[in-house]
Amino acid sequence: MRIEAGWLRATGPTAVFNLLEQAGYKAYFVGGCVRNALLEKPISDIDMATDALPETVMTLAKDNGLRTIPTGIEHGTVTFLVDEQTVEVTTFRKDIKTDGRRAVVVFSAAMEDDAKRRDFTMNALYADRHGTILDPLGGLKDLRAGRVLFIENPEDRIREDYLRILRFFRFHALYGNPDAGIDADALNACAQNLDGIDNLSKERIGHEIRRLLGADNPAPSIAAMAQTGVLNRVFKGADHCAIAPLVHLERSLDLPPSWMRRLLALGGQDVKDALRLSKHEARLLAAMRIAVTNALSPRIAAYKLGFEAAQDAFLVLCAHLGNPLPTDLNLELSIGAKAKFPVGSIDLAGNFSGPALGARLKRLETTWISSGLQLSKDELLSQD
Ligand code: ATP
Numbered sequence: 001m002r003i004e005a006g007w008l009r010a011t012g013p014t015a016v017f018n019l020l021e022q023a024g025y026k027a028y029f030v031g032g033c034v035r036n037a038l039l040e041k042p043i044s045d046i047d048m049a050t051d052a053l054p055e056t057v058m059t060l061a062k063d064n065g066l067r068t069i070p071t072g073i074e075h076g077t078v079t080f081l082v083d084e085q086t087v088e089v090t091t092f093r094k095d096i097k098t099d100g101r102r103a104v105v106v107f108s109a110a111m112e113d114d115a116k117r118r119d120f121t122m123n124a125l126y127a128d129r130h131g132t133i134l135d136p137l138g139g140l141k142d143l144r145a146g147r148v149l150f151i152e153n154p155e156d157r158i159r160e161d162y163l164r165i166l167r168f169f170r171f172h173a174l175y176g177n178p179d180a181g182i183d184a185d186a187l188n189a190c191a192q193n194l195d196g197i198d199n200l201s202k203e204r205i206g207h208e209i210r211r212l213l214g215a216d217n218p219a220p221s222i223a224a225m226a227q228t229g230v231l232n233r234v235f236k237g238a239d240h241c242a243i244a245p246l247v248h249l250e251r252s253l254d255l256p257p258s259w260m261r262r263l264l265a266l267g268g269q270d271v272k273d274a275l276r277l278s279k280h281e282a283r284l285l286a287a288m289r290i291a292v293t294n295a296l297s298p299r300i301a302a303y304k305l306g307f308e309a310a311q312d313a314f315l316v317l318c319a320h321l322g323n324p325l326p327t328d329l330n331l332e333l334s335i336g337a338k339a340k341f342p343v344g345s346i347d348l349a350g351n352f353s354g355p356a357l358g359a360r361l362k363r364l365e366t367t368w369i370s371s372g373l374q375l376s377k378d379e380l381l382s383q384d
């Protein structure tokens with residue numbers, strides 16, 4: 001079995017292969033890049049594994065004039081920076097102790113040891129520089145079947161690192177076959193270990209949830225998160241019921257997935273903190289929530305929020321209500337997004353000044369919005 005992809009021969013990995021193989025060491029691509037190449041999907045980063053010790057990797061890089069950043073050298077990772085691309089090279093490892101977040105590792109010369117400390121069988125796939133697949137744990141057949149399976153015992157794997165609960169649902173959303181169902185032992189182990197989620201960093205949780213919500217169809221995975229109690233552990237008060245109808249509506253408009261739109265549909269309390277949203281993201285989410293709660297029309301929502309955010313809010317509203325989308329949705333959104341409030345300070349300056357002018361403008365804008373953005377300047381000014 002061989003994969004074919006342009007990045008196999010990119011300058012970064014080629015430099016790393018040359019460096020390590022010429023010195024007599026082994027090197028492989030591993031993890032997501034191999035998995036996604038097998039699925040013919042784009043990759044998000046290049047990870048490599050080697051039997052060379054991290055100090056050796058650093059010394060070889062230095063001797064050959066390659067730039068490295070010692071990102072996590074105590075855990076065996078050296079990041080190469082070649083032509084603005086990064087390649088993470090990690091020495092084969094074996095966990096000897098874990099505390100649910102960080103592992104104490106020893107380095108190993110065996111790929112099998114390295115494979116066993118990974119999370120899922122589909123993430124323990126390796127490829128040599130020519131793209132030939134090495135599959136020490138049988139992950140290829142699981143990947144082909146869309147089965148996300150923990151390596152060996154799910155409970156043990158989860159207790160070593162509780163983030164794997166969220167990674168399980170993320171990878172299921174992205175690469176699982178919903179018709180094949182979700183592994184019952186894994187679900188059970190997730191449900192039994194909810195307390196571990198509380199000690200994870202919000203950044204790590206946020207990273208996983210964004211990726212999960214960005215899947216083409218996260219609905220089955222999110223339903224399973226709800227069923228196991230994981231969803232409410234991450235966001236109190238979240239409700240998954242609108243996600244499947246939302247995905248259906250998105251597809252009817254051919255919209256690409258949006259994690260923020262799905263997050264809006266989930267609701268829940270303290271989402272900003274739970275996912276460490278940026279100020280900008282939190283503000284946008286709050287504004288979209290107001291549009292949904294107040295059931296704003298697409299035209300008015302688009303005037304307030306712009307086309308895209310209004311579209312997201314309206315889709316979520318329809319998903320919650322079980323309503324179909326109006327046929328003139330895009331036209332209404334365009335009208336709202338382009339509309340300009342026709343009255344300015346200058347029109348009122350003769351009669352008002354200071355805060356009274358501001359208040360008057362605001363009142364007129366409210367009247368204009370209530371008219372469906374229809375009233376003209378003259379009609380509004382004649383209301384005095
Ligand atoms: P992507 O890069 O598309 O998010 P990925 O599978 O490459 O997916 P990374 O987070 O980049 O995910 O991790 C690279 C590899 O490292 C994984 O494929 C997996 O083998 C291993 N890995 C990462 N995080 C963990 C973890 N928490 N527990 C066990 N193995 C992990």
Ligand code: MG
Nearest residue numbers: 031032033045
């Ligand atoms: Mg990766």
